[in-house]
Amino acid sequence: MGWALIRAYTVLVYLFMFLPVAVVVLLSFNASQFGSFPMTGFSFRWFETLWQNEAIVRAFKTSIALGLMTALVSTTLGVLAALALVRYSVPGREMITTLLIAPILVPEVVLAVALLLFLNALNINKSFGLLLMGHVIFTLPFVILVVQARLVSIRRDVEEAALSLGATPRQTFFAVTLPLLTPAVAAGALFAFTISFDDITGTLFWKPGGVETVPTQIFSMLRNSISPEINALGTVMIVMTVGLPLIGAGIARSLANRKGG
Amino acid sequence: MTIESREKRQPWILLSPALTAVTLLLIVPLLFIVVYSFWLRSAAGADTPGFYVDNWQKVLTDRFYRDILLNTLKIAAITTAVCAVMGYPAAYFIARSRGNKLILLVLLMLPFWISYIIRTMSWINILGISGALNSALLALGIISEPIQMLYNEVTVILGLVHFLLPFMVLNIYVSLEGIDTNLEDAANSLGATRWQSFIQVTLPLSLPGLAAGGLLCFVLGAGTYITPVILGGPRDAMFANLVFEAIIRQLNWPLGSALSLALLAVLGALVLIYNRYLGMAQLAKGLG
Numbered sequence: 001m002g003w004a005l006i007r008a009y010t011v012l013v014y015l016f017m018f019l020p021v022a023v024v025v026l027l028s029f030n031a032s033q034f035g036s037f038p039m040t041g042f043s044f045r046w047f048e049t050l051w052q053n054e055a056i057v058r059a060f061k062t063s064i065a066l067g068l069m070t071a072l073v074s075t076t077l078g079v080l081a082a083l084a085l086v087r088y089s090v091p092g093r094e095m096i097t098t099l100l101i102a103p104i105l106v107p108e109v110v111l112a113v114a115l116l117l118f119l120n121a122l123n124i125n126k127s128f129g130l131l132l133m134g135h136v137i138f139t140l141p142f143v144i145l146v147v148q149a150r151l152v153s154i155r156r157d158v159e160e161a162a163l164s165l166g167a168t169p170r171q172t173f174f175a176v177t178l179p180l181l182t183p184a185v186a187a188g189a190l191f192a193f194t195i196s197f198d199d200i201t202g203t204l205f206w207k208p209g210g211v212e213t214v215p216t217q218i219f220s221m222l223r224n225s226i227s228p229e230i231n232a233l234g235t236v237m238i239v240m241t242v243g244l245p246l247i248g249a250g251i252a253r254s255l256a257n258r259k260g261g
Numbered sequence: 262m263t264i265e266s267r268e269k270r271q272p273w274i275l276l277s278p279a280l281t282a283v284t285l286l287l288i289v290p291l292l293f294i295v296v297y298s299f300w301l302r303s304a305a306g307a308d309t310p311g312f313y314v315d316n317w318q319k320v321l322t323d324r325f326y327r328d329i330l331l332n333t334l335k336i337a338a339i340t341t342a343v344c345a346v347m348g349y350p351a352a353y354f355i356a357r358s359r360g361n362k363l364i365l366l367v368l369l370m371l372p373f374w375i376s377y378i379i380r381t382m383s384w385i386n387i388l389g390i391s392g393a394l395n396s397a398l399l400a401l402g403i404i405s406e407p408i409q410m411l412y413n414e415v416t417v418i419l420g421l422v423h424f425l426l427p428f429m430v431l432n433i434y435v436s437l438e439g440i441d442t443n444l445e446d447a448a449n450s451l452g453a454t455r456w457q458s459f460i461q462v463t464l465p466l467s468l469p470g471l472a473a474g475g476l477l478c479f480v481l482g483a484g485t486y487i488t489p490v491i492l493g494g495p496r497d498a499m500f501a502n503l504v505f506e507a508i509i510r511q512l513n514w515p516l517g518s519a520l521s522l523a524l525l526a527v528l529g530a531l532v533l534i535y536n537r538y539l540g541m542a543q544l545a546k547g548l549g
Contacts, residue, residue: 010365080275113517238379
């Protein structure tokens with residue numbers, strides 16, 4: 001009896017987590033001109049409106065460019081640091097780890113203020129560059145944690161075998177370590193991209209006037225009231241941040257299977 | 262260069278880009294705003310460097326700031342407690358279920374991939390004037406006029422719980438998963454009821470996960486800026502809103518620095534206490 005109760009409770013918890021999001025997706029296909037119940041029919045009209053909304057398209061371009069560059073920089077720094085932490089006995093590793101994950105221990109608002117004021121004193125104003133630096137610093141800890149977790153499972157003897165067979169450390173890294181590392185690198189990059197793509201708190205502090213990312217665009221549209229267009233935008237974002245990683249994982253798996261078979 | 266000294270230098274070469282980034286983009290900026298918080302705001306916008314305690318005096322003695330700080334901590338505490346009560350049984354179910362564990366875990370990770378602002382604003386579709394709940398109540402004839410359920414403290418907490426619950430469940434799940442189920446079986450075979458063995462064996466062993474989840478919920482909740490703006494009313498401002506107000510709207514950067522540091526001090530103290538007793542390893546486990 002107790003178990004059935006826990007099961008029902010868990011179902012309710014999951015419903016709580018997903019029902020509101022499901023409603024966003026449902027309402028984005030609403031034919032009615034108000035973004036609300038009752039639904040009057042099924043339509044793609046709000047997605048068409050989105051596509052024609054220049055501000056939204058521009059925000060998408062900004063978000064994607066920012067996300068890609070953040071992923072590139074953050075993953076490079078993160079993979080190198082994770083390699084050092086997993087592969088070598090570094091004196092003071094505890095301290096170093098704490099320092100490297102510090103950006104997530106500091107509240108994002110505080111990080112945002114500190115970075116904005118400091119870089120402003122160096123004459124670096126609100127700009128795309130500032131946004132990029134901000135996004136790199138708070139995605140870095142997540143990349144390091146994710147990559148570290150994956151790295152632990154790569155066995156060291158494969159590299160030692162390559163070295164003992166006469167490969168230089170550089171050759172070993174590019175021919176052996178890097179291919180084995182690829183899933184970890186991909187996971188880190190995907191994580192960095194998604195966090196950057198979703199970020200709003202820091203972005204509101206760092207973005208120059210007139211530049212919007214998708215979340216800040218939604219935020220400014222919410223000031224009035226919720227429109228069906230926002231629900232459609234939400235659906236597109238969900239498809240991007242949930243659908244693309246799933247497809248990516250699927251492709252990776254089928255490639256791995258083909259190689260194996 | 263000998264192989265040994267090479268081995269010694271290599272990790273530092275690998276670490277240096279990340280350490281430089283954290284130092285230049287986080288540590289030095291934090292030290293900089295400590296200095297900045299003692300400067301004096303000037304009307305021209307160029308603040309006067311120096312050692313003035315005015316900003317700190319204002320932050321520490323003004324009742325307005327103190328009340329909002331206390332209110333922020335209260336909201337974070339309620340949010341954390343609700344997350345624990347909602348999250349523990351769910352985490353227990355996932356950890357002990359056999360067949361559908363994988364799908365439950367994937368679903369649990371899903372909210373992390375769905376935009377925070379979308380999840381927050383989704384409640385407007387549910388609780389707004391023309392939202393799902395009002396429509397249902399109108400259709401059932403329970404109410405004749407839509408009622409405003411949004412823009413109060415309860416909806417702020419609701420939004421925060423919705424945002425933070427996955428962190429809590431995940432952390433509790435990780436620690437439950439690490440407990441040897443034989444321990445519970447042993448307790449049962451020695452005559453404990455299932456409830457007794459849960460209370461005396463499983464629950465205490467899962468407390469580190471509960472603490473890690475609690476810390477994350479509290480710190481992230483107390484630092485929120487967006488949720489109160491979207492789901493709260495004019496009187497539901499939290500501390501981070503004051504920071505935004507000072508820095509972006511009033512351009513009072515010295516005061517904004519002091520406010521930021523006050524928030525950091527309060528939440529940082531919690532992190533330090535946690536670190537002292539439980540260490541960062543548990544937290545890293547839940548995040549990885």
